Amino acid sequence: MAKKEYSFYPGCSSQKAASASNYQTSVASMCDELDIQLNEIPDWNCCSASIGFAGGGELPRLALSARNMALSEQAHPDQDIVATCAACWLATKETQERLHGDDALMEETNQALAEGGLKVKANQNVRHMVEVLIEDFGYDELGKHVTRPLEGIKIAGYVGCQTNRPFGIDGESFENPKYLDKLVETMGADPINNYDKKVSCCGGALAFSEPEKSQALIKDIIESAYDGGADMIVTPCPVCQLNVEAYQDHINAKYNTKFNMPVVYYSTLMSVAYGKDAKQAGLDGQIIKAKQLEEIAGK
Amino acid sequence: MSNLNTEMVEKYRNNFLQEVTANVEEGEWVKMCMQCGVCSGSCPLGPYWDHPPQELFMMIRAGKREEVLTSSSMWMCTSCYNCVARCPRGLPITHIMHGLAHYADRLGIAPKGQQTRKFANLFWDNLTKTGRVNELRLGISLYFMNGFAAGVKKALSMAGMGMGMMKTKRLSPMEYFGGHSIKDKKGLQAILKKAKEIELAKEQKF
Structure with a gap:
């Protein structure tokens, strides 16, 4: 297959020494194997995720994503915009939808952008990385690159919220999307069935402001993975990954549980299955070590 | 009471629905709610809302301005979009909750100590x-948003997690000195300033 190029919006959490820098490491390795070239949008800014709303009104928040789209149009006009972060993808895609659904809003947004010397048409497709994998490659093609199948590892596919709702991936159901399970299977691992917290919320940004309430949600997400016999959890979202991995000590202390469940990205699994070493797969970024993956990566 | 709040009370006397339609993000959808309660039943933090979304919608229509805007309810929204995906009438409930929270914050009447508001x-x-x-x-x-003593306590309780993040190179102490930034900060700030101006000017016209 010929090289595929995309206009890449990495987002704040994927930067060097940020909370999902390990995600970015594994995405780079995965893309290297699949001959994907990610062209970073020059000088991209934060999308304000879903928590900027107290200080930022509707138009200022839309302007943030519009600025990114304007910069992308200038730098890579013929490429689709691709985001790896759920919130980045959602904010950008929502902005595009709103601007095209309301001429007045498009005009106001452009009035604001003009202050920074920019103009937006918002015509580029806005896609999540997993859409690129499923639609531009497909499971069969993705499977062909596997050199070290993840045999015998049982994995709970935690889809979470924002890569699922409101837009969904590949036309799948919001209540029981299968794409993550199919990716797990394609990499040679065993997806667990009936993972009933698959699309439940981890609290998102409220894990910071409402820690007790959010940790109760996170506890259920992990417990349900154990109930299904999972060895680890896989997710496509940086916030899901952080919340579900990093608070396990707190949850254990509060609920007297003994959770020690690794939480990885789909790109972590793919990098290992594609023969990359532990560092390239971002495994050194695990707070809770994914030992089974380390073993395979070390072979 | 803030000046803006007094101004709005006088402007929209007894018609809170109209005020929400004019001033709150996606507020024009509020009148479409048919009170089925699917949103309230679908919310991950549902038990913690004083007034779940469906109730807020009815309260807006009933003119319960102060009860709605001073409520902590909409600050419980985690932006999971479950309600949006399930609402039979297609209301953008998540956005309306963000819009109500923002409006209450701007009027200066959102609950003061509300943690999500602060964050x-x-x-x-x-x-x-x-x-x-x-x-x-x-x-x-x-950590320090609730004062120094609370901050020290919170920081200590989070120290383990912070160390885990630093050891795995997912958090850097160097970020304290500058850190990540875009190049055209001036341009971005000018864009945001203009966007805010446009939004406020539009509100005045209503």
């Missing part, structure tokens, strides 16, 4: 300063 404001200030989120500074300001 959401910190997040916005953090990102607009340099164009990108500085996770270390955001974390520190989060």
Whole structure:
């Protein structure tokens, strides 16, 4: 297959020494194997995720994503915009939808952008990385690159919220999307069935402001993975990954549980299955070590 | 009571629905709610809302202005979009909740100690300063948002997690000194300033 190029919006959490820098490491390795070239949008800014709303009104928040789209149009006009972060993808895609659904809003947004010397048409497709994998490659093609199948590892596919709702991936159901399970299977691992917290919320940004309430949600997400016999959890979202991995000590202390469940990205699994070493797969970024993956990566 | 709040009370006397339609993000959808309650039943933090979304919609129509805007309810929204995906009438409920929260914050009548209100404001200030989120500074300001003593206690309770993040190179103490930023900060801030101006001017016209 010929090289595929995309206009890449990495987002704040994927930067060097940020909370999902390990995600970015594994995405780079995965893309290297699949001959994907990610062209970073020059000088991209934060999308304000879903928590900027107290200080930022509707138009200022839309302007943030519009600025990114304007910069992308200038730098890579013929490429689709691709985001790896759920919130980045959602904010950008929502902005595009709103601007095209309301001429007045498009005009106001452009009035604001003009202050920074920019103009937006918002015509580029806005896609999540997993859409690129499923639609531009497909499971069969993705499977062909596997050199070290993840045999015998049982994995709970935690889809979470924002890569699922409101837009969904590949036309799948919001209540029981299968794409993550199919990716797990394609990499040679065993997806667990009936993972009933698959699309439940981890609290998102409220894990910071409402820690007790959010940790109760996170506890259920992990417990349900154990109930299904999972060895680890896989997710496509940086916030899901952080919340579900990093608070396990707190949850254990509060609920007297003994959770020690690794939480990885789909790109972590793919990098290992594609023969990359532990560092390239971002495994050194695990707070809770994914030992089974380390073993395979070390072979 | 803030001046803006007094001004709005006088302008929209007894018609809170009209005020919400005019001033709240996606507020024109509120009248479409048919009170089925699917949103309330679908919310991950449902039990913690004083008034779940469906109830807020009815209260808006009933003119319960103060009860709605001073409520902590809409600050419980985690932006999971479950209600949006399930609403039989297609209301953008998540956005309406963000819109109500923002409006209450701007009027100065949102509950003072509300933790998500504080955090959401910190997040916005953090990102607009340099164009990108500085996770270390955001974390520190989060710990100390309820005062110094509470901050020290919180920081200590989070020390284990912080060390885990640093050991795995997912958090850097160097971020405290500058850190990630866009190049055209001036341009971005000019864009945001203009966007805010346009939004406020539009509100005046209603």
